[in-house]
Amino acid sequence: MGLEARRIILKSKGLKLGYKKQGEETVVAEDIAFELKKGALTCLLGPNGVGKSTLIKTIMGQLPVLQGTVFLEGKPLENFPQKELSKKIAVVLTDKVSLGNVTVYQLVSLGRIPHTTWLGSMSGLDHAKVEKAIEVTQIAYLKDKVLSELSDGQLQKVMIARALAQDGEILILDEPTAHLDLINRFEIMHLLREIAQKEQKAVLVVTHDLDIAIETADEFWLMQCGLPLVCGSPEDLIVSNKINLLLPNDSLKFDLLTGKVQESKAYDYPKILGEEKLVRWLKLVIRKNKLVFPKDLVHISIAESPFLISLMLEKEPLEFTTFESFLRYFLSN
Numbered sequence: 001m002g003l004e005a006r007r008i009i010l011k012s013k014g015l016k017l018g019y020k021k022q023g024e025e026t027v028v029a030e031d032i033a034f035e036l037k038k039g040a041l042t043c044l045l046g047p048n049g050v051g052k053s054t055l056i057k058t059i060m061g062q063l064p065v066l067q068g069t070v071f072l073e074g075k076p077l078e079n080f081p082q083k084e085l086s087k088k089i090a091v092v093l094t095d096k097v098s099l100g101n102v103t104v105y106q107l108v109s110l111g112r113i114p115h116t117t118w119l120g121s122m123s124g125l126d127h128a129k130v131e132k133a134i135e136v137t138q139i140a141y142l143k144d145k146v147l148s149e150l151s152d153g154q155l156q157k158v159m160i161a162r163a164l165a166q167d168g169e170i171l172i173l174d175e176p177t178a179h180l181d182l183i184n185r186f187e188i189m190h191l192l193r194e195i196a197q198k199e200q201k202a203v204l205v206v207t208h209d210l211d212i213a214i215e216t217a218d219e220f221w222l223m224q225c226g227l228p229l230v231c232g233s234p235e236d237l238i239v240s241n242k243i244n245l246l247l248p249n250d251s252l253k254f255d256l257l258t259g260k261v262q263e264s265k266a267y268d269y270p271k272i273l274g275e276e277k278l279v280r281w282l283k284l285v286i287r288k289n290k291l292v293f294p295k296d297l298v299h300i301s302i303a304e305s306p307f308l309i310s311l312m313l314e315k316e317p318l319e320f321t322t323f324e325s326f327l328r329y330f331l332s333n
């Protein structure tokens, strides 16, 4: 699917977000502009409390804007009755489900509520949509299980299936990978990427998982206190250093080479010879332990097979076969 197919479905400009209580406004963010595209996985990132949930509640039509307009398919969001909105926007929130003895099939079927009659009876089309959602999320083997029997990772897939069954064009998920292990976090994000691409949905995910978001997202929206939303492809935001907006504290910065967040203080490494893939881990050991080297050090070399770290001193070389033994030498001297 080409980039030209990424049609804008939701957009806004000059948006002011926040809460209004007894006529008094609490502004959370201003000057927010975005374009959400079908066929793309968009990740919304930003520090705790910056207003990510406030933004998605506004996009879902749950919270009125303080200023500006959100346009859904070119029409103001407030023109859509709630039932119409829930046919177009499906949401997966972080709240725990309290429906322990409902089966997976029944829960996924709940996604069809906006489409069923007031009696709630499901048509053949509704069942077909539920089956399709179960197939896409690969949870057919769980169909008859009750929710209390599921692991957190399985439950998250079931919640995504329910949102898919709703068959809206927009899927919004608030921290879908929180509390999941590494494999499940990757699996869920790759599944969302596939859903965006193959099912042509606009998928918006709030996440703090920078590593996995970089691997999977087509677009990032970076939210930072008091600044306009910064949007772009992860790679562009990384190379232009805009990714550092996520790290307002000067002590940390995003390292272009390793793709990791690390201490921003430039570290004075000794001369190291070896392949970059090994050198970077040696640098981590040096940095993490603030190692100080002997004055007569000429260089350090590191080799893979057999694994060997050589400390080339003027007098004699010292050799280590693990990072641990290398480190032990420094700790004991």
Ligand SMILES: Nc1ncnc2c1ncn2[C@@H]1O[C@H](COP(=O)(O)OP(=O)(O)OP(=O)(O)O)[C@@H](O)[C@H]1O
Residues within 6 Å of the ligand: 019, 026, 028, 046, 047, 048, 049, 050, 051, 052, 053, 054, 055
């Ligand atoms: N109902 C409310 N009324 C007034 N202020 C609120 C309300 N809900 C949230 N806020 C405030 O709005 C700000 C943004 O909160 P929000 O939950 O949107 O942040 P967030 O970026 O989603 O944070 P996190 O990453 O911790 O989930 C916070 O200062 C919060 O205290």
